Each structure stands twice: as structure tokens, then as C-alpha cells.
Amino acid sequence: MRERDVMVTRTRFDDSECPVARSVDAIGDWWSLLIVRDAFDGSRRFGEFQRSLGVAKNILTARLRALVAGGVLESVPASDGSAYREYVLTPKGKALFPVIVALRQWGEQNFFAPGEPHSQLVDRRQGHRLRVLEVLSADGRRLNPDDTTVHKISTQ
Amino acid sequence: MRERDVMVTRTRFDDSECPVARSVDAIGDWWSLLIVRDAFDGSRRFGEFQRSLGVAKNILTARLRALVAGGVLESVPASDGSAYREYVLTPKGKALFPVIVALRQWGEQNFFAPGEPHSQLVDRRQGHRLRVLEVLSADGRRLNPDDTTVHKISTQ
């Protein structure tokens, strides 16, 4: 049974001229994003994702398959020699790192009371927190949303 | 009719210890994220969002309400003196800027052929493209995903 043949009524954005929309479309849903987060955190096995997320197995199967099909994850033979597969980030998947970090920092700043414990992303070398992401102009100025504008269409 | 009283079976993450999960939960869904994108691009009116997104009005109503309730958008009297409302980003909403920029850059890099036109975010002053977001350590080193690790729980 094929898959891409079905008529999907869910609105697609994969032909949008907006890169944000295409990204959103490619990731698929929030579960997928949390799977990617777990992959960054070191999860590789089906069961790891399943326990971490508490998602139903059939859902997880579908999401993993979609992420593999979308080139975000790659399915490789299990490193322990078992008959199973492991799911690792492709370069394209690793390129989602700033997205995850941005969401993490937004969450830290807005949804945790001061002192409330939460998981934290640190650099391996020194164990320190990361610097807050900054949006910069080509010449290095910090840009706020109001300092930017959208060119509706631009060739490259 | 109240709203928060309903038993939501959809898995919630608003009590997760992971900031990414709380962010995901707070935004709600992809529609909401695209609404936020439009807000960054200058949309303020119901009809602007509606035309831009092509979303059903009842859905848009619900999403706008949720974003206002979540403190991402604020509903203010229309600037043209009409009886209607406009929806503008709160500071918390504006703090989503890096998230949108990260998604935009990921989309640009992965879902557009070279030379394929797409909307583009530029700085107002010079009209140049933005710098690619970088994840940095506290002391300014560029960090790849492998250079980081997650501390499961950390008190602030």
C-alpha cells in the first residue's frame, strides 16, 4: 500500500512561498518536533522515544516513518547488533538545532517560575548554559522584530 | 460557557519539565504558529490573517482566542476607529522571533531549489538578509548538537 497517493484534506503548505510554512509542513506535527528533541537529547531506539513521550506505539511508528521519509531522521541498524533499527538525525535533522534551542529558551523564559526546576541544555565542555539566541543583521547588529520586514517574493 | 473546564484528552505538556514541551503546548498548533508569523509580518486584522492563511473563520477565531489567552497576542481596539479588534504581539509573543527565524532559515535551506523564489526576511535599514542563527556557548563558541548535552533536571 502506497502512501503519498491518498488525498490529504489537511491543508498543506509544501508549496507555499514562505519558508516557515514549508518547515511547518515538513515537520508535520508537534509529536514529531518532540521526537526530534528527544533525538537531540540522545534517544535512538523506538522504546526510548515511546517511554519518553508516552505516545501510543502506532502513532510513534507513523511519526518516525514520516520523519524518515522527510529526511529528518535516518533508520539505521541497531548499534547493539540486535535485529532492530535505530533512528538518528540526518544533517537536515541536525539543522533543526536552532529551532529546538529557540523553543527551549522561549519556554524557559515564559513558562517556569524563578527557581522552578527544568531540564537544561548545556555545553559539554564546561557545563554552562547556552547563550540566548540572537537575531543578527548581516553586519552584526541585534535585530528586533520591528527592525525587519518581509520581502514578499525574492529570487534566491 | 466556560472553557477550561472541559476535559481535554489531547496530551498536555504544560507541566512537563522540558521547556520545549511547554512551548509546544503553549503555542497549541501549527495554525497558531503561522498566525504568529503573519503577526510578525504585519498582519493585525482578522481578515488579514484569514486571507493570508486561508483558514476557516471559526478556526481562526478559536486560535486567536487561544493566543490571546496564552499571552502571545493582545486584542486591542482597531486603529482605524472601527468597532473591531486588532491582534498585536505581546512582548512574550515578540520573544518568539528567534523561533520563527529559525524555522524560516531551516525552510530556506532545505525546501527551496537554488534560485526558487520565496518570501524573505530582511533588515529594514539595509534590506539585507539576516545572518544565520548560531547556537553559542556562554563564552561564544559555536555549538553543534553534539557539543551539548541535556541536564535532566536543574534548579534554575
Added chain:
DNA sequence: CGGCATCCGATCGGATACTG
């Protein structure tokens, strides 16, 4: 124009059982 109310099919996701 900016919503709200309603209907309805499609999809989602949780649960469960089964396989190797």
C-alpha cells in the same frame, strides 16, 4: 467586516491485542 453557531466528514490518537 468580524465574528459566532452549527453541522459533518476526516483525521488524530489512545487502548488493546497480536506477531516475531
Added chain:
DNA sequence: CAGTATCCGATCGGATGCCG
């Protein structure tokens, strides 16, 4: 352990109509 298969209620979202 790693899925696959199936069921089923809940939710989503598109369409439509109405109202100020």
C-alpha cells in the same frame, strides 16, 4: 523489544449560514 493491526471516541477543520 519493536513494531503491526484494528477499533473507537475525541478532536479538528472546512463549509455554510446568520448577525451586528
